Amino acid sequence: MTVDLGTLRLGALLGAPIVISLEAGELLRLESDRGIDVRCESGKIWITREEDPRDLWLRKGESALVAPRGLTLVEAVGITRLRLGHATPA
Numbered sequence: 001m002t003v004d005l006g007t008l009r010l011g012a013l014l015g016a017p018i019v020i021s022l023e024a025g026e027l028l029r030l031e032s033d034r035g036i037d038v039r040c041e042s043g044k045i046w047i048t049r050e051e052d053p054r055d056l057w058l059r060k061g062e063s064a065l066v067a068p069r070g071l072t073l074v075e076a077v078g079i080t081r082l083r084l085g086h087a088t089p090a
Contacts, residue, residue, distance in 0.1 A: 043080030
């Protein structure tokens with residue numbers, strides 16, 4: 001079974017990082033006008049991005065910057081906890 005938690009639009013709502021727990025197979029849709037830092041706190045997640053042929057797999061302690069273009073899907077592989085925050089400018 002796949003549960004779509006809907007689209008999380010990360011604009012002004014994301015003043016500070018948020019932590020989300022997902023069950024195996026749950027799907028999170030991300031859209032943002034800024035880059036999003038996705039960090040896997042526990043478990044394993046699969047990230048696929050619109051118009052990007054490369055998929056990402058993150059395990060506990062790993063993170064990735066998701067560019068602010070198009071739709072991003074994050075799926076939990078097992079019980080997973082992830083942290084989402086706006087990317088900090090370099």
